[in-house]
Amino acid sequence: MNPKRISIIGSTGSIGTQTLDIARAHKDLISVRGLAAGSKNLQLLCEQIKEFRPALVSVPDAAAVEHIKNFIGSEKLPPVEIIPGMEGLVALAEDDQSDVLVTAVVGFLGVKPTLAAIKRGKIIALANKETMVAAGHLVVELAAKHSATIVPVDSEHSAIFQSLLPSLQKNAVQTEVAKLLLTGSGGPFRTWSKEQMESATREDALKHPNWSMGAKITIDSATMMNKGLEIIEARWLFNLPVSKIQVVIHPQSILHSAVEFVDGSIVGQMGLPDMRLPIHYALFYPDRVPSERVPRMSLAAIGQLTFEEPDLEKFPCLALAREAATVDDSKACVLNGANEIVVDSFLKGEIKFVDIPRNLERVLSEHKPIKSPSLEDILDADQWARERARLVLTA
Ligand code: NDP
Ligand code: MG
Numbered sequence: 001m002n003p004k005r006i007s008i009i010g011s012t013g014s015i016g017t018q019t020l021d022i023a024r025a026h027k028d029l030i031s032v033r034g035l036a037a038g039s040k041n042l043q044l045l046c047e048q049i050k051e052f053r054p055a056l057v058s059v060p061d062a063a064a065v066e067h068i069k070n071f072i073g074s075e076k077l078p079p080v081e082i083i084p085g086m087e088g089l090v091a092l093a094e095d096d097q098s099d100v101l102v103t104a105v106v107g108f109l110g111v112k113p114t115l116a117a118i119k120r121g122k123i124i125a126l127a128n129k130e131t132m133v134a135a136g137h138l139v140v141e142l143a144a145k146h147s148a149t150i151v152p153v154d155s156e157h158s159a160i161f162q163s164l165l166p167s168l169q170k171n172a173v174q175t176e177v178a179k180l181l182l183t184g185s186g187g188p189f190r191t192w193s194k195e196q197m198e199s200a201t202r203e204d205a206l207k208h209p210n211w212s213m214g215a216k217i218t219i220d221s222a223t224m225m226n227k228g229l230e231i232i233e234a235r236w237l238f239n240l241p242v243s244k245i246q247v248v249i250h251p252q253s254i255l256h257s258a259v260e261f262v263d264g265s266i267v268g269q270m271g272l273p274d275m276r277l278p279i280h281y282a283l284f285y286p287d288r289v290p291s292e293r294v295p296r297m298s299l300a301a302i303g304q305l306t307f308e309e310p311d312l313e314k315f316p317c318l319a320l321a322r323e324a325a326t327v328d329d330s331k332a333c334v335l336n337g338a339n340e341i342v343v344d345s346f347l348k349g350e351i352k353f354v355d356i357p358r359n360l361e362r363v364l365s366e367h368k369p370i371k372s373p374s375l376e377d378i379l380d381a382d383q384w385a386r387e388r389a390r391l392v393l394t395a
Contacts, residue, residue, distance in 0.1 A: 004283060006125075007034030007056070007092045009113055010104030011048055012041040014214045015127040015153065018276050019102050020048060022283055025292035030283060034092040036105075039064045046071040049080060056081050056095055058088025086112060093117035100283060102153070103128035106216050107340050108382050111135050115375070118148040125282035127153035129233045130340070134333040135378050136236030150237065151282040156182050156230055157237055158278035159256035159269035164238065167261075173238060180234055181258040181266070183250040184227040184310070185210050185273075190251060194314055200353040202346065210253040210273040219343045220317075223356050224310070228321020232332050235325050242325045247318070249308045254297070272297045316357035320364065329369035330381040337385030338363040345393050362392045 006023065010016045016037065023030040036058035037045045046068060049057060057080050059065055065082050072080055083091045089109075093101050093116040101117040102125040103110045110128035115135070117124050119142065126132070132139060143150055152158050160180055161168070167176045188207045189197055205222040206215065213221070220226035231245050256278075258268030271277045277294045312319045317339075324332040342359045345351050351359070363385060370377045 001029065001287060001289075003028065004030050004100055005033045005098045006030055006100045006102060006283065007036075007054075007095060007098040008032070008102040008104055009036040009058070009089050009092060009110070010038075010102075010106070010128070011035040012037040012044045013104055013106070014212065014217075015102070015104035015275060015279065017044075019104060019125075019279050019283070020052065022276055022280050022293055023052065026289070029289065033098040034058075034095055036089050036092055042067045050075055050077060053078070054080065055097070056083070056092055058083050058085070058092055060085060089113040090116045093122070094120055096120070099123060100125055102279075102283075103131065104153075106130070106214060108134055108337060111378070114139060115142060118142045118150075119146055121146045121148050123149045123151060123285070125153050125279070125285075126150050127279075129154055129229050130336050132233040132236050133229045133336045134382060135375070136232060136332075137328065137372065138375055138378070140236050140239070149285075151285045152233075152237055153275070153278050153282050154230060154233060155273070155275065155278045156184075156257040157233060158281055159183075160234065160238060160259055162269045162281065163257075163259040163267040167259075173240065176261055177238075177240065177244065178260045178262045178264075179244045179246050180238065180240060181260060181268070182227065182230055182234060182245055182247050183253070183255055183257050183307075184224065184230075184247060185221070185251055185253045186249040186308075186310070187221045187224060187226075189222055189314075190249065197314070198352070198354055202349060202353075205346070205353055209251070211275070213275075215347055216340070216343055219346060219356075220339070222353070223317040224315035225317035225321060225339055225343075225356075227310070228318045228325070229336070231322055232325045242322065245325075247310045249310050250305065251308075252302065252305055254302055254305055270297070270299075317360065320357065320360055324364075327369065329371050330373045330377060331364065331367065331369050333373065333378050333381045334367045334369075334385040335360065335364060337382040338389040341386050341389035342393065351393065359389065359392050363388045 032052035034056035035054045093113040100123045110131040253273040
């Protein structure tokens with residue numbers, strides 16, 4: 001096997017650092033060609049540059065470029081090309097010396113670099129679900145045109161991808177699949193009453209029972225917007241209607257998701273809730289490589305797996321996303337953009353937890369959907385959603 005040359009956008013975050021942990025454990029099989037991150041953890045990015053020696057780096061602005069340059073000078077490291085801003089993210093995505101682009105940034109920011117990598121026919125290890133939510137139809141259309149491969153990193157979609165592989169390879173998903181069973185832990189508020197949730201704090205919402213993740217996705221998990229975004233992500237990744245995507249609450253997060261086939265057989269994928277498992281799979285796809293990092297699971301030690309129906313009334317965000325998933329227009333993009341702003345406002349302590357869906361409902365009710373939106377329409381809809389959400393939040 002030739003070593004995989006990878007680039008990571010969002011290398012200092014939860015997915016980014018776990019990706020580098022896999023790279024660290026498999027230095028003979030993975031070389032790191034490019035790293036991009038925001039400005040919050042520049043020192044960590046510097047350490048990553050020192051350890052992995054990428055040729056290409058991107059940071060958001062000139063001040064961050066200066067910081068990296070000073071570090072490289074003081075450590076006497078070989079020169080690195082540093083390109084700031086979106087131009088840098090797209091340069092990493094288009095770089096012909098890299099085979100796999102790991103999209104580990106949060107939010108709509110991932111759309112342009114993902115599309116750029118697809119146009120180069122790359123393998124995309126896709127963690128950045130918001131790109132699929134906002135622009136899924138464009139992603140799948142372009143990926144087919146340029147023979148790009150999208151391997152999901154999101155644990156549920158990785159599980160479905162692995163379970164579906166024989167049908168995907170035969171191009172028989174439409175005829176062989178009865179439904180996708182998208183599992184979710186139910187988040188920290190699964191057992192809370194609606195009344196208790198009225199007083200849920202930021203700290204309560206940030207306490208995910210099973211997964212350790214970045215702040216935005218942790219809040220999305222608490223509102224169950226995350227599962228809703230995942231319905232939309234699954235819809236595009238596997239080209240199935242929402243009527244064939246069923247959310248099942250599974251508090252232990254061991255069955256990462258499953259596929260029910262038309263003959264009644266259910267095939268799923270299991271593992272401990274550790275993102276290094278789907279990341280490892282995506283980095284080495286289509287091969288199976290022995291893992292140095294992924295913890296092993298004992299079914300007997302786990303003992304019991306339980307399943308239940310989701311409560312759409314208690315989690316209105318799940319219902320909102322499910323509805324947006326049924327239409328082929330700009331609604332999902334607007335829901336995504338507004339959600340980024342509203343969640344940020346909750347994280348800053350400006351609004352209550354239960355105000356998240358209320359604000360989103362208001363933005364959505366004011367949106368005039370655009371059918372089969374172009375990239376330009378998507379960029380406009382995202383912008384509109386953010387502005388509208390800011391207005392609604394201050395009203
Ligand atoms: P984090 O918030 O932990 O990390 C986000 C990364 O993006 C950081 O490296 C951050 O840099 C970087 N970033 C921020 N702004 C920019 C910018 N302008 N240019 C380049 N990079 C930037 O997020 P997660 O790792 O939790 O999530 C990443 C994606 O993966 C999300 O879409 C999420 O939904 C998805 N996902 C995550 C899972 C998880 O377990 N975490 C599970 C399944 C999906 P910095 O902070 O240093 O400024
Ligand atoms: Mg997930």
